[in-house]
Amino acid sequence: MTKTTIPVEEFAYPGSTGCPGCGANLVMRYMLKALGERTIVTIPACCWAVMPGYWPSNCLKVPLLYCAFEATGAAISGLRAALDVKGVEDVTVVGFAGDGGTVDIGLQALSGAAERRTDAIYVMYDNEAYMNTGIQRSGSTPWGAWTTTTPVGTSHGFKHESKKDIMAIMQAHKIPYAATVSPAFPEDFVKKIEKAKRTKGFKFIHALSPCPPGWKTNPSLSVEIARLAVDARVFPLYEIDEGKVHITRKGKGLPIVDYLKVQGRFQHLTEPEISSMQKIVDDNWIMLLLKESSGT
Amino acid sequence: MRMVMTGNYASAYGAKLARAEVIAAYPITPQTSIVEKLAEFVSSGELKAKFIPVESEHSAMAACIAAQTAGARTYTATSSQGLTLMHEVLMWASGARLPIVMTNVSRAMAPPWNVWADHMDTVAQRDTGWLQFFCRSNQEVLDTIIMAYKICETSGVMLPAMIVEDAFILSHTSEPVDVPEQALVDSFLPAYSPELKIEVGKPMGFGSLVKPDQYMEFRYKAMLGMKEARERILRVEQEFKHIFGREHGGLLDLYKCADADVIMAAAGSVAATAMDVVDAMRAKGMRVGLARIRAFRPFPHEEFRSLAGKTEGIAVLDRSFTFGAAGAMFTEVKSSIYSCQKRPVVKNYIAGLGGRDITPKILEKIFEDMLVVSKRGAEDEVEWVDVAGLPRRWR
Amino acid sequence: MTKSHEEITLTPISDTPSTMNITGLWRVVKPVVDKEKCKKCTICWKFCPDAAITLVDGEPIVDLRYCKGCGICAFECPSKCIIMVKEGEQ
Numbered sequence: 195m196t197k198t199t200i201p202v203e204e205f206a207y208p209g210s211t212g213c214p215g216c217g218a219n220l221v222m223r224y225m226l227k228a229l230g231e232r233t234i235v236t237i238p239a240c241c242w243a244v245m246p247g248y249w250p251s252n253c254l255k256v257p258l259l260y261c262a263f264e265a266t267g268a269a270i271s272g273l274r275a276a277l278d279v280k281g282v283e284d285v286t287v288v289g290f291a292g293d294g295g296t297v298d299i300g301l302q303a304l305s306g307a308a309e310r311r312t313d314a315i316y317v318m319y320d321n322e323a324y325m326n327t328g329i330q331r332s333g334s335t336p337w338g339a340w341t342t343t344t345p346v347g348t349s350h351g352f353k354h355e356s357k358k359d360i361m362a363i364m365q366a367h368k369i370p371y372a373a374t375v376s377p378a379f380p381e382d383f384v385k386k387i388e389k390a391k392r393t394k395g396f397k398f399i400h401a402l403s404p405c406p407p408g409w410k411t412n413p414s415l416s417v418e419i420a421r422l423a424v425d426a427r428v429f430p431l432y433e434i435d436e437g438k439v440h441i442t443r444k445g446k447g448l449p450i451v452d453y454l455k456v457q458g459r460f461q462h463l464t465e466p467e468i469s470s471m472q473k474i475v476d477d478n479w480i481m482l483l484l485k486e487s488s489g490t
Numbered sequence: 491m492r493m494v495m496t497g498n499y500a501s502a503y504g505a506k507l508a509r510a511e512v513i514a515a516y517p518i519t520p521q522t523s524i525v526e527k528l529a530e531f532v533s534s535g536e537l538k539a540k541f542i543p544v545e546s547e548h549s550a551m552a553a554c555i556a557a558q559t560a561g562a563r564t565y566t567a568t569s570s571q572g573l574t575l576m577h578e579v580l581m582w583a584s585g586a587r588l589p590i591v592m593t594n595v596s597r598a599m600a601p602p603w604n605v606w607a608d609h610m611d612t613v614a615q616r617d618t619g620w621l622q623f624f625c626r627s628n629q630e631v632l633d634t635i636i637m638a639y640k641i642c643e644t645s646g647v648m649l650p651a652m653i654v655e656d657a658f659i660l661s662h663t664s665e666p667v668d669v670p671e672q673a674l675v676d677s678f679l680p681a682y683s684p685e686l687k688i689e690v691g692k693p694m695g696f697g698s699l700v701k702p703d704q705y706m707e708f709r710y711k712a713m714l715g716m717k718e719a720r721e722r723i724l725r726v727e728q729e730f731k732h733i734f735g736r737e738h739g740g741l742l743d744l745y746k747c748a749d750a751d752v753i754m755a756a757a758g759s760v761a762a763t764a765m766d767v768v769d770a771m772r773a774k775g776m777r778v779g780l781a782r783i784r785a786f787r788p789f790p791h792e793e794f795r796s797l798a799g800k801t802e803g804i805a806v807l808d809r810s811f812t813f814g815a816a817g818a819m820f821t822e823v824k825s826s827i828y829s830c831q832k833r834p835v836v837k838n839y840i841a842g843l844g845g846r847d848i849t850p851k852i853l854e855k856i857f858e859d860m861l862v863v864s865k866r867g868a869e870d871e872v873e874w875v876d877v878a879g880l881p882r883r884w885r
Numbered sequence: 886m887t888k889s890h891e892e893i894t895l896t897p898i899s900d901t902p903s904t905m906n907i908t909g910l911w912r913v914v915k916p917v918v919d920k921e922k923c924k925k926c927t928i929c930w931k932f933c934p935d936a937a938i939t940l941v942d943g944e945p946i947v948d949l950r951y952c953k954g955c956g957i958c959a960f961e962c963p964s965k966c967i968i969m970v971k972e973g974e975q
Contacts, residue, residue, distance in 0.1 A: 196943035198927045208937045208951035209903035214911065215955035219934035232690050236556065247906050249698040252899035257688045259559055260697035261552060262579055268514070268549035272556030272564075273688075275512045275540035279562055285690050303552070306545030380931055406955075414956030414969075417932045587895035648895055686898060695899035707890040708897060715895070 200380045201227040205255040212245045215413025217403035217420060219245070220377035221319045222254075222290065225399075228387035229315075231256060233286045234273055238300065239263035240292030241326040242319070266291045267303030270314040286391050287314040293334035294324045297358045308367040308396045315390045315397045318360065321405035329408045333358040336428075338471055339459045341408075346462040356474070364398040365434050372398040373433035373442075378421035382431055382442055389433075402429045410458020419456060426453040427479045432486070439485040450475050491669045497660030500628040500667050501567060501593040501653065502527035504635030506537045507675045508591070510565035511682075514542035514553035516572060519605045520661045521595045524567040547572035551579040551590075558588040559696055561687035563639065566590070569657065570597035570611045577615065583650045584619025584712060586697055589642030589682075590650040591635055596624075596758065596809075597657040598844040606845020607656040609758065610810040612786070613818045619712055621651035621719055622786040624757035628665040630738045631655050633730065636670075640679050641726045646718040648684075654786075656759040657845065670734055678733050720788045742790035743782035746772065747797060750779030752834075752860040755794075755823055756807040757783040760848050764807075767853040778857050783819060794826035803835045803864025805856050809842045816872045835860075837868040841875035852876060852884050904951070908935065912954035914969040916947050922966035929958035929967060 196202075205226035212219045218241055226233065236259040237243055243260060246253040261269040266289040273287045289307075291300055296318040304316060323341045324330040331341040336357045340346050344353040364372045371393045373386040383401075390397035402423055404416040411419055423429035424445045431443040450472045454460040463471070495503070501524045505513065513532070515525040531537035540557075544550045547568050554564040568576065573594050583590050598608035612622060621642065625631045631653060638651035655661050688696055700708060724740050731737040743761070746768050747753050754764055761782040771778050781797060781804070783790065797804070806824075808817025815821060820838035827833050839856050842848040852875060859873075876884040916929075925943030937951040938958065945958070945967075959967040 196925065196927060196940050198931070198940070200931060202940075204936050206936055207902045207904050208935050208948060209906035209908055210935060211903075211906060211908065212934065214934075214953035215957055216934050220932070223934070223936055234560075234688060234690065244699055246695055246698065246899060247903045249695075249700045249704065249897040250899045250901040251903045251905050252693065252695040252698070252901060253903040254695070255693045257690060257693055258695040258899075259556060259688055260695065261556065262548075262582055264548065265552035265555075265579065268544060268552035269556040271542050271544070271549075272512065272514060272553035272558075273560055275514070275542050275553065276557035276560035276562035279511045279538070279540045280560070282690075302545060303549050306549055309545070310543065377932075412956075414960040416934070416955070417957055417961055585896060686894060693900075696896065698897045698899040700897045703887045704893070704897075707888065707893055708895075710890045711893070711895055714890075 200224065200384045203227065205231065207253050207255065209247065209251070210245045210253045211247050212241065213407055215406045215416040217377050217405060217416050218242055218319045218321065221317070221401045221403050224377065224380050224383045225317055225387055226254070226256065228384040229286050229288065229391055232284055233288060234259065235288045235290050236261050236266060236269040236273060237290050238266045238295045240295050242290060244326065263295055264299040265303055266295060266300050266316065267307035270316065271307050271310060271312045274312055274314055289314060289316040291318055293318060293320040293322060294332040297333040297360050305367065308364065308369050311395045313394055315399060317399040317401060319401045319403040321403045321408055323408050325405050325408045334360070337474065338463055338467060340462060352462060361400055361434065368437065369398060370395040370436055371433070374400045374429065374431050376402050376420045376424050376429060376431060378417050378424060379431060379443060386433060411456060415456055422448065422453040426450050427475055428453055430479065430482055432482060438489055439482065441482065441486050492666055493669050494664050495628060495667050496523065496662050496664050497628045497631050497655040498523040498595070498662065499527055500632040501635060501655065502531065503669055504632040505565040506531050507670065507672060508636050508639045508679060509563065510539055511562040512540050512542065512554065512557035512564045513566065514544050514550045514564070515566045516544050516547045516550050518569045518572040520597065520657045521567045521569040524593055547575045548579055551576045551583060554590050555579060555583050555586060555588060558590050559586065559688045561682065561684060561689070563682040564590050565592065567593040567595070569595040570599060573611045574599065574614060577618065580615055580618040580620060587648040587712070587715065588650060589639065589648055591638045591642065591653065592650070593635070593653045593655060595657050595661045596654050604844040605657060607659050607759070608809055608843050608845065612652065612654050613810045615652070616787055616818060619649060620787060621649060622654060623651065623784060624654045624786060625660065626759055626761040626782060628660060628667050631660065632667055632669070633734070633736060633738060636675055636679060637726050637730050641719060641722045643682055644718070644722050645685060647715050647722055649712070649715045649719060654758065659759040674733060678730065716788050723785060739782060739784050741785040741788065742793035743784045745780040745782065747779035747781055749777055750801050751777045752803040752805060752857060752864050753779045753781050753797065753801050754805045754807060754857065755781045755783055755819060757786060757819060758809060760807065760809065760842060763848065763850055764853050767850050767857065771854060771857055776857070776861065789822050791826040794823055795830055798827040798830040798834060799832045801834050803860045805837055805839055805860040807839050807841055807856065811840050820872070835864045835867055837863055838872040839875050840872065846876060855884055907950050908953050909950045912952060912972060914954045914956065914971055915949060915952060916958050916967045917970050918945055918947065919966040920944065922964050924964045926963060928961050928963060932957050932961050
C-alpha cells in the first residue's frame, strides 16, 4: 500500500465539468477526503452547481442538495434541524459556496447561520469573482483585478475597491473555528477540515480557488499560483480557534509581483500600483502577526 | 376540546396537531403570534420539533426546503412583504416537490405601508406551484392545515400548500374553535415518509441541472401533481368529515347557489359576511347565492363551469388588483366559463384593499348592481368599490 | 435521450456517477509518464483536480477518459517525469 500524505479514498468521481486546472475541484476533493462518507453537502448557484454535470450526473459520493444562490446558510440550518429531530448525530453538514454566494448575496444567511451557531461547516471556495456567469467582479475580487465588470481602459479601470475580509467578518461572529486553506497545501487543508469536523458549532473555511479562465492563467499553474499566494502573503494560511489566531504557514515572503505577473487579470498594473498593493499586503501581514501575538 | 382563539393561534395549533418537526420562521405583522405560540410549544416540550429563528423569510423557506428534503415535516408562517421576499424559494419548494405547509396572513403590499387585510400578496404567488386555500373562519384555518399535510404528502401530489387567513379579521379575532384530540389527528394524518429523501449512504444530488431536452417532463409532472391535488382535496375532506364531523366546502364552497339568479364569488373572511347578506336578501325575496373560492390553486374551474348554466350573473369580488388587467379571481372565473354553452354575465368588483371594511351594505349593493347588470350586461367589466372621488356611492 | 415523464422522479435527482461525462474529449495535450524516472512520490495524484490519476503500487495511472490535460501533474512533478504532448503525437 502506497503511503500518501492525505487520505487515499476519493469521494469525488472524475468527470466533473469544471474547467481544466480548476481550483474548486481540488477544494471539493480535499474537503471530502477529510470529511468522509457521512457528510451531506449543500451547494447554491456557483460553478459547483454545474460541475457535477447535467442530470443525472453526480460527481460526489455523498448526498448533495442544491439550494438557491443566497440560501446556503439557511439550507445548512434546515438540514441540521431535520437531522437533529430525527436523532441523526454523526453526520457532517456542509455548505459549499463560491465567494459571490458567500460575501455578497449569501452574506445574510451566512451571518444568520453563524449567529445561530448551526452545527455545520461552511466552505467558501474563493475564485475572487462571479466565475460561473463569466468573470464579473464580486465583493471578494481583490483591488487591482480586471473582470468583465471592471474593464481596464475605461475611466474607472480595474477594480478599485478592496476585497471583503470574510475571515474578520466571521471572527466577529465569535464562531468556534475558522481557517484559511489552499489547494497548494493539501496536508494543512485536510488537517483543518478534520479539526472543523471535530469542533461543535459553526465552522468557516475560506479556500483560495485559482480559476484559469477568470484569472487568465495557464491551467498547469493553478497549484503553483495558490502556492505563490501563500508565499507572497496575499493569502496567508491561518486559523482562528476559539477566537485565537494561529498562523499555520508563514510563507516565504516573496514580493507580490511574483504572484501578479503570472496572472492575466493583473497585467495592466503599473509599478506604483503594484507597490501600493505590496503595501496593503505588508500591512495586512503585520496585522495578522499582531493578532497572533496578542492572542486575538 | 372547544377553545376561544384567534386565527393565528388556530394556525399554531394546526401545525402542532400535525406534528410539524421543523419550524423556521421570521416575524412579521400580523403573523407574529403564530410563531410566538409555536416557539412556546417547542420550548415547553409540548411539540417535539426544532424551531429555527431565521434571519429572513427567504431563509425561513430555504431552511424548510432543506429540512423537508431530509424527510422532516416542516411548517412556516408569513405575511405580505415576507411572502413576496420568499417568491424565489416558493418556486423552489414546488419544483423540488416538497409538501411544505405554510400560513400566509394575507396583508397589503407597500407602498403605501399598510398591515391590513388584502389579497395582493397571496394572489401574486399564484404561479409558484403552491396549493392556496383561503379560509373564512379560525376553525377552517386549523382544519385546513391538518388536511393540507394529508393532501400534499400524497405521492401523486407532493406540492406545498399555503393556508390563507385575512390579516386581523381572522388573525387577531377570537372565535370558538374545536381543537381535536391529538390521537384523532394522528389517526387521520400518518407520519411523513417520502419515497426519496436526502440521507447519508445514498449519494444522490437533489435538484440538479436539467437540459432543455428534459426540463418540460419535470414541469409536466408538477402539473399532474396539481391535477391530482384537485381530486385529493375532495377525498381528504370527506375523510376529515368522517373523523371530525366537519367540512369546509372543497374547492368551491357553495352557499344557496342552486336556484340563485346571481352569485357572488369571493374568497377569505368576507365570505362570512356575504353569507349573512345572502340570508338577508333572500328574506326580502331576492334569489342570491355565494360561491366561496376556497382553493385558488388549484382553481375550481370545473365547479364554476357547472354553475354557469344555472345563474344569470356572477359578481366576482377581488381583494386585490392585477394592474393592467383586472382582479385575478375575476379573470379566472371568466376563463373557466368561456367554453360553456350558456354564459352568465360576469362583473368584477374590486373592494376592501388595505383592510378597508367591506360592509354588509356594500355587499348588498354589489348584489343589487349584479341583479341589474345580469339582465342588461355590464358597461364596465371592472368596478372599484368605495373609492373616494368616484361617482357611485357605496355607503 | 429524453425520458418519458413516467420514467423520471418527481424532481431531478442525480444518482449516476459523473464518470458518464467523458471529459477527456476536451483535451488537447495529454500527460505521458516516464515510468523509469517516476519516484512514486504521489504528488501528481495529490494535485489532479479531476481525480483522474490513480495509484497502482505508488505509480500514477492517468485515466485518459477523464484527464482534461490541464498539465498540473507535469508542472508539479518534482522529478520531471511527466511531459505534456499534443493529442495525436507520440
